[in-house]
Amino acid sequence: MKNQYFKRVCYNLRQDPVVTIVSILGTALSIFLIMIVVLMQEIQILPFSPESNRNRILHGDCISYTNANNHDDHQDLSCGMLSEATAKKLYTSLKTPEAVSIFQYPPDQTLISVYGVAPFSADLKQTDDSFWRIFDFNFLSGKAYNKSDFNSAQKKAVISEQIARRLFGSINVVGRKITINHSPYHICGVVREVSNLAESAYSQIWIPYSTTDITDDTWGAPELSGSFSTAILAYKKKDFPKIKAEFNTRSAAFNAKLKAENLRIIDQENPRTQFEKSISPYSNGKPERNKFYRQEAFILFILLLIPAINLSSMTQSRLHRYMTEIGIRRAFGCHRSQILKDIIIENLILSTIAGFVGLLLCLLFAYFGSDFIFTKNWIEDMGRPTVSISVLLNPILFLLAFLFCFVLNLMSSIIPAWQASHTQIINAINGKIH
Amino acid sequence: MSMISLSGIHKTYRTKEVETQALENVNLEIEKGEFLSVMGPSGCGKSTLLNIMGLIDTPTSGKLSINDYVIEEMKDKELATFRNKMLGFIFQSFHLIQSLNVIDNVEMPLTYRSLSASERHRLAKEALEKVGMSHRLHHRPNELSGGQCQRVAIARAIVGNPEIILADEPTGNLDSKMGNEVMNILHRLNKEEGRTVVMVTHNEEQAKKTSRTVRFFDGRQIE
Ligand SMILES: Nc1ncnc2c1ncn2[C@@H]1O[C@H](COP(=O)(O)OP(=O)(O)O)[C@@H](O)[C@H]1O
Ligand SMILES: [Mg+2]
Numbered sequence: 001m002k003n004q005y006f007k008r009v010c011y012n013l014r015q016d017p018v019v020t021i022v023s024i025l026g027t028a029l030s031i032f033l034i035m036i037v038v039l040m041q042e043i044q045i046l047p048f049s050p051e052s053n054r055n056r057i058l059h060g061d062c063i064s065y066t067n068a069n070n071h072d073d074h075q076d077l078s079c080g081m082l083s084e085a086t087a088k089k090l091y092t093s094l095k096t097p098e099a100v101s102i103f104q105y106p107p108d109q110t111l112i113s114v115y116g117v118a119p120f121s122a123d124l125k126q127t128d129d130s131f132w133r134i135f136d137f138n139f140l141s142g143k144a145y146n147k148s149d150f151n152s153a154q155k156k157a158v159i160s161e162q163i164a165r166r167l168f169g170s171i172n173v174v175g176r177k178i179t180i181n182h183s184p185y186h187i188c189g190v191v192r193e194v195s196n197l198a199e200s201a202y203s204q205i206w207i208p209y210s211t212t213d214i215t216d217d218t219w220g221a222p223e224l225s226g227s228f229s230t231a232i233l234a235y236k237k238k239d240f241p242k243i244k245a246e247f248n249t250r251s252a253a254f255n256a257k258l259k260a261e262n263l264r265i266i267d268q269e270n271p272r273t274q275f276e277k278s279i280s281p282y283s284n285g286k287p288e289r290n291k292f293y294r295q296e297a298f299i300l301f302i303l304l305l306i307p308a309i310n311l312s313s314m315t316q317s318r319l320h321r322y323m324t325e326i327g328i329r330r331a332f333g334c335h336r337s338q339i340l341k342d343i344i345i346e347n348l349i350l351s352t353i354a355g356f357v358g359l360l361l362c363l364l365f366a367y368f369g370s371d372f373i374f375t376k377n378w379i380e381d382m383g384r385p386t387v388s389i390s391v392l393l394n395p396i397l398f399l400l401a402f403l404f405c406f407v408l409n410l411m412s413s414i415i416p417a418w419q420a421s422h423t424q425i426i427n428a429i430n431g432k433i434h
Numbered sequence: 435m436s437m438i439s440l441s442g443i444h445k446t447y448r449t450k451e452v453e454t455q456a457l458e459n460v461n462l463e464i465e466k467g468e469f470l471s472v473m474g475p476s477g478c479g480k481s482t483l484l485n486i487m488g489l490i491d492t493p494t495s496g497k498l499s500i501n502d503y504v505i506e507e508m509k510d511k512e513l514a515t516f517r518n519k520m521l522g523f524i525f526q527s528f529h530l531i532q533s534l535n536v537i538d539n540v541e542m543p544l545t546y547r548s549l550s551a552s553e554r555h556r557l558a559k560e561a562l563e564k565v566g567m568s569h570r571l572h573h574r575p576n577e578l579s580g581g582q583c584q585r586v587a588i589a590r591a592i593v594g595n596p597e598i599i600l601a602d603e604p605t606g607n608l609d610s611k612m613g614n615e616v617m618n619i620l621h622r623l624n625k626e627e628g629r630t631v632v633m634v635t636h637n638e639e640q641a642k643k644t645s646r647t648v649r650f651f652d653g654r655q656i657e
Contacts, residue, residue, distance in 0.1 A: 011533035328529050331490045332543040332590070333518020335511050425490035429529060 005342070009349050016318060023314040024354040027408060030307035031358025032365070034404050035397065036373065037299060039366055042397065043197055043374060044278035048388045050135040050194060050201040056237050057134065058271035059200070060091045060247075061105065061229040065220070068264045074285070081105055083218040083226030084209075090250050091230040091271065096243045098233045101134045103127035104214065105229035107203040107381060113179045114167045122163055123381050124180065125203030126214050126227075134233045135201040142174035142189035145208050149188075153210040157185040160204045164190045180207065196383030197374060200231050204382065222261060232271055240273065247271060304404065308411035315347060316416040320433060326420055327428030336421040343417035348409045355405035362401075363392045435502055437598065437630050438464040438487055443496035445482050445653075456482040457493070458653040466597070469624045469631045471641040474650035480634040481602050483650070487632060488523050488600045489513055501597065518546050522591030524601040528583040530575040536562070536586050537571040543594045561589040565619055581612030588619055592629075599623060601633040605640070617643070 013020050047054040063086060064079035066072075082090070087102045094100060104126040113119035132144035137158075145156040157178060164171045164187075167178065171190045178185050185207060196202045209215065209228075218226045234243055247270065255264045269276065269286050276287035319326075326339055366373060366387050374385035419433050427434065445457040456479045464470055472480050485491035486498060489505060498505045500520060508516065530539050540558040549557075562568040565585040575583055584604060591599055601620065605613030617640055624631045633644065641647045649657040 008533055015533075324529065325531050325533075327490070328531060329542065330514070331488065331517060331523050333514050333546040333594070335514035335546075337511075338546070424492070426485045429490070429525075 005346050005349060009346055012318065012322075012346075016321060019314055019318055020350070023311055023318070024350060024357070026307055026311055026314070027351045027354030027405070028358035028361065030303065030408060031355045031401055031404060032361045034300060034303050035359055035362035035401055036365065037303065038400055038404075039362060039397065040373065041278065041296070042394075042400075043366075043387065043391060045274050046391050046394050046396065048195075048198070048391045050137045050191075051198045052136045053134060053233055054274045056234045056239075057200075058097075058232040058234065058240060058243060058273060059229065059277045060087070060232060060271035061277070062268065063090075063224060063270075064266045064268060065224060065258070065263050066266055068259050068262045073266050078220050078225065080220070080225035082228045082230065083220075083223050084215040084228060085218075086224050086226070086254075087228050087230050089254055090247065091232060093250060094232065094243060094246050096234070096239055096246050098235045099130045099133045100230060100232045101128055101130040102209070102228050102230050103131050103200070104209060104227050105200070109382065110181050110205070112163070112167075112181075112205065114177065117167055119179075120166070121382070122204040123202070123383060124205045124207065126209035126212060127206055128209065131206070131231075134231050135198075137194070137201070138192040140171050140190045140192055142187070144189055144206075150208045150210050153208065155183065155185045155211050156188040156208065158189040158191055158206040159187055160191055161193050163204050180205065181212075183211075185211075193386070194383065195386040195388065196381050197385045197387065200229065202381065202383055222258075224263075224265075230271070244269075244271065300404075304408050304411060308408055311408070311412035312415055315343075315413045316419075316433070319343065319416050319420045320431070323420060323423065323428045323431050323433055327423070327425050327430070330425045331429065339421040340417050343420060344409065344413055347413040347417075348406065351405045351409040351412075352402065355401050355408075359398065359401040363397075366392060436463040437466040437468070437501060438462070438632070439497075439499045440483075440487070441497045443483075443486065443493045443498065445479070445486065445491075446494045455653050457486075460496070460653075460655055462648065462655065464630065464632060466630055467624070467628050468646060469621070469644040470633070471644040471647045472632065472634045472650065473636070473638075473641055473647055478650040479653045480650055484600050484602050484632065484634055487598075488521055489517050490523070514546070518543055518594060520596050520598055522594065522596040522599045524584070524587050524591050524599065524604045526603040526606040528575070528580075528587045528607075530583055530587060530590070532575055535572045535574055536567065536578070539575070539586060540589045540593050543590060547594070558589070558593055561593040562586070564592065564622075565589045579612075581608050581615060584608060584612070584616050585619070588616065592623060597630055599629050599631045601631065603634050603636065605635070605637065613637075613640075 045054065061081060062079055063082055084102060092100045092102065107123040107125040109121045110124040111119050112122050129145060129147045129150040140161055144158055145154060149156055157180060161171055164173050168176060173187050173190060176187050178187055194202050214227055232243060234240060251265060258264055272287060279289065279292040280287040330339065370385050370387045423433055440460055440462045443457055443460040447454040447456055460483065472483065474480055482491065486493050503516065531542065534542065537558055540561055541554045544554040544557060559568055562571070565588050567582060567585050567589060570578065570582065578586065605616050608616060620631055620633065623629045635641055648655055
């Protein structure tokens with residue numbers, strides 16, 4: 001019984017190659033487009049090295065504050081990244097997480113040089129030592145600076161493979177000297193290139209922030225804002241509510257002190273999950289989930305509707321050829337719901353094949369054309385949005401692609417299938433729909 | 435009670451321009467085990483009558499009952515089961531499914547019953563043996579002659595062991611030799627297996643050999 005579907009799909013393919021191939025291509029291109037849209041969102045959420053722990057990371061980045069007596073959360077006096085002091089009070093003091101890291105965000109472009117090579121600019125991120133515990137960098141040689149290095153302000157630097165090759169023509173450069181912003185550092189590790197899609201982890205050079213005076217760089221009444229973001233690693237995802245609750249007590253205590261300055265920090269549902277961060281990047285408002293879902297649903301709906309309308313006329317023309325068979329089957333005892341089911345399953349086989357082609361196109365395009373799709377013009381860094389294969393092979397993407405195929409198939413075949421199964425049998429045998 | 439009973443059957447086809455009265459007040463009783471032939475000039479409504487009896491077309495008005503079941507009271511699923519179990523249709527132009535081979539075509543009606551694949555296969559082979567086609571199981575319809583196609587179509591019509599066989603000009607597309615073979619099969623099914631057969635034909639010779647002939651003219655039964 002089941003292989004009858006495949007038999008008929010193959011038969012159809014041979015009978016009507018043009019219509020079948022055009023509708024497969026149409027579906028494939030639609031799935032391609034839809035999956036590009038989906039991937040642009042998913043790439044911000046799916047885990048990949050060095051942000052493999054995205055599922056259990058919370059982000060505490062911006063802080064907005066306003067007058068204590070102003071109750072409108074939309075009117076802030078100022079908003080910005082955190083100062084070290086604020087980050088410590090609000091986040092590093094949390095007890096529930098496995099680790100909390102304070103790091104500079106966004107990275108700075110800094111002049112680097114070694115003896116004998118013309119100085120050039122590279123992205124520099126200043127971090128603490130927990131940074132290396134939360135993000136899983138791939139060390140090609142050496143290792144990261146540790147807690148005691150950080151505490152004693154050791155001038156150690158981790159550099160990316162590309163920088164190592166440019167400076168020394170090799171990656172075995174642990175112990176070599178490098179001048180960063182006119183100050184001498186020792187290279188302690190070389191890591192594989194990081195995609196700037198890994199926003200929190202991305203840089204080309206990483207140094208302990210204890211070795212510079214970045215912490216003095218604060219503003220806002222009593223030194224609330226600065227250059228830092230934080231990443232909080234929970235033992236497990238389930239701990240998120242507990243961490244948020246703990247944060248809320250910290251933030252209430254913080255507000256109580258701020259009251260003396262006639263200030264309060266605005267609740268922005270910090271710290272945020274990777275998803276919440278992705279829908280409100282460094283904005284000074286709450287993550288607007290519903291708005292995001294509405295927008296996304298609308299875009300996907302349109303992207304499905306247009307091909308569905310086109311495909312449905314193709315399905316109809318394919319069914320025309322088929323009406324006699326439908327009539328004969330019904331004359332011998334097949335009932336309507338079976339016909340309906342047959343048509344939909346057959347179409348689903350076709351659209352799954354097409355969806356697979358579309359998904360493949362999307363993944364190839366995302367892999368080889370990542371600069372084209374994922375470049376964000378609001379972040380100016382020197383990295384590239386390379387996409388790792390592990391993201392592209394995530395089962396979520398396959399599931400979503402199949403889901404969209406299924407919906408597209410239903411949208412494009414339900415009306416013709418309904419018509420075909422409700423045609424008077426003798427008319428169907430004579431090749432008519434209706 | 436008769437096997438098939440039609441009373442006051444009307445059928446009107448309406449297209450945008452014309453209204454065709456295909457059947458007008460047809461009253462007909464067909465007994466179990468009869469071999470009835472239906473004759474009349476082209477366009478007089480013979481096929482329409484057969485299609486209505488075969489539950490693949492609906493009368494505009496009138497009452498049809500088969501084996502005491504009143505057809506208009508039945509739902510799609512019941513009708514489908516009824517067609518599957520009670521009726522076997524044979525068309526002038528065979529109407530085999532081109533994408534299926536001989537054995538799959540004959541098995542088709544059985545796929546709508548809960549039978550095992552091996553049981554289906556056995557029954558289909560048996561039906562093909564009765565029509566002398568068991569040596570062509572894996573041929574496609576387009577690899578067979580017209581007479582062979584019609585024999586496969588007969589096998590498909592009888593595979594489900596239906597009480598009633600409806601044949602619309604079954605020999606219309608065949609030469610006389612093949613036509614005779616098909617007629618012999620139909621007579622055998624009627625005499626040896628006691629099936630009720632209703633056949634539309636243009637051939638007086640064929641009609642003579644049946645147990646009763648009804649004649650139509652312009653949608654009306656005249657004899
Ligand atoms: N689907 C249809 N639409 C309109 N008119 C039809 C249709 N089917 C049959 N007719 C008309 O009904 C009449 C009877 O047709 P039919 O039963 O096929 O005749 P027969 O089989 O005796 O040659 C004819 O005049 C034919 O043109
Ligand atoms: Mg006819």
